[in-house]
Amino acid sequence: MTRVVVDVMPKPEILDPQGQAIAQALPTLGCAGVRSVRQGKRFELEIDGVLTAAQRTDIERIAASLLTNPVIEDFVLRIEDDDVVDTGRPR
Template identity: 60%
Template sequence: MARVVVDVMLKPEILDPQGQAVQRALPRLGFEGIADVRQGKRFELEVEGPVDAAALARIHQAAETFLANTVIEDFTVHVEEGQ
């Protein structure tokens, strides 16, 4: 089966306090030099059958209506190669 990955991120203008909390914790753990952290979601979809244009269009639709809330989030869809 082919894997299609949907990455969902808060839009750049939306405050991400979770990302900020992670960013603030990094120097305490000795990881210096990281100016900003944004936290997102990754969905790995195992697709039955061929991942053709029609299948990708369906996944795009699922991402737009369900996996992401496009009021506050952006998403990208890509096929994971080399499995």
């Protein structure tokens, strides 16, 4: 099995009110020295077997259109082989 992870973050020039709210709350929780917080989201997609090139293209397309709002967000896609699942294949 293959796990594809898509990390979505607000573009650097875009205001992130959620991250800002967290950053402002930190001092009141006794956590000093944090200059800035940016909040994003993470998607994990699990694929049976080895990821094919066609599947990868599909996922990139989905990541760019459905998982991400391309107007205000960027994404990074990476592939993790799952070492917990019993694929039966040698690792």
